[in-house]
Amino acid sequence: NAGVTQTPKFQVLKTGQSMTLQCAQDMNHEYMSWYRQDPGMGLRLIHYSVGAGITDQGEVPNGYNVSRSTTEDFPLRLLSAAPSQTSVYFCASSYGPFSGNTIYFGEGSWLTVV
Amino acid sequence: KQEVTQIPAALSVPEGENLVLNCSFTDSAIYNLQWFRQDPGKGLTSLLLIQSSQREQTSGRLNASLDKSSGRSTLYIAASQPGDSATYLCAVRRGTGANSKLTFGKGITLSVRP
Numbered sequence: 001n002a003g004v005t006q007t008p009k010f011q012v013l014k015t016g017q018s019m020t021l022q023c024a025q026d027m028n029h030e031y032m033s034w035y036r037q038d039p040g041m042g043l044r045l046i047h048y049s050v051g052a053g054i055t056d057q058g059e060v061p062n063g064y065n066v067s068r069s070t071t072e073d074f075p076l077r078l079l080s081a082a083p084s085q086t087s088v089y090f091c092a093s094s095y096g097p098f099s100g101n102t103i104y105f106g107e108g109s110w111l112t113v114v
Numbered sequence: 115k116q117e118v119t120q121i122p123a124a125l126s127v128p129e130g131e132n133l134v135l136n137c138s139f140t141d142s143a144i145y146n147l148q149w150f151r152q153d154p155g156k157g158l159t160s161l162l163l164i165q166s167s168q169r170e171q172t173s174g175r176l177n178a179s180l181d182k183s184s185g186r187s188t189l190y191i192a193a194s195q196p197g198d199s200a201t202y203l204c205a206v207r208r209g210t211g212a213n214s215k216l217t218f219g220k221g222i223t224l225s226v227r228p
Contacts, residue, residue: 041220041221042218042221043205043218090158102162108157
């Protein structure tokens, strides 16, 4: 029972490089989301998806792109990495954003942009 | 704008002590509130989910209460153990729609001394 799987765990990027953080869940959840966690800022929503083919912006979407071609996968793309994107990124999933739905988080991806 | 506050940021207690972690929020029009646990280098694990119509939820040694009118929630941990050492975050959800926002507090880092 894998739950929510994120790769890579750690990554160092140079400014201007692009990369994709992978997220996969095996629970057939409709709702998936990406958060970033920064010291003193708490968790902030980047993008979310309510099902295959449907995505929308969260609180801090600039500099990130997402797509949802399958129910299982929700990759997060950094288009041109900036030092401000140094953070810990968490993918999360649930049956829906509605009441009573437990949210499951991945173990995080530590990204450093130099 | 909803703000979620958790004070203090860190807490150290001896093993066996009963303790209360506090969470306050500025907008009482919430749909539900969740408490999460985060271990170092790991993702978040949902502990308890309280709907806005509920007053409390219990799971094992954990009891979470909700007072919407005063904008407060508490997480009670009975007979604390060193294994309870972690960061505890609360998050409130406003609304039930696809873009209903989950606002996180910054967490309380708990250390239980043997």
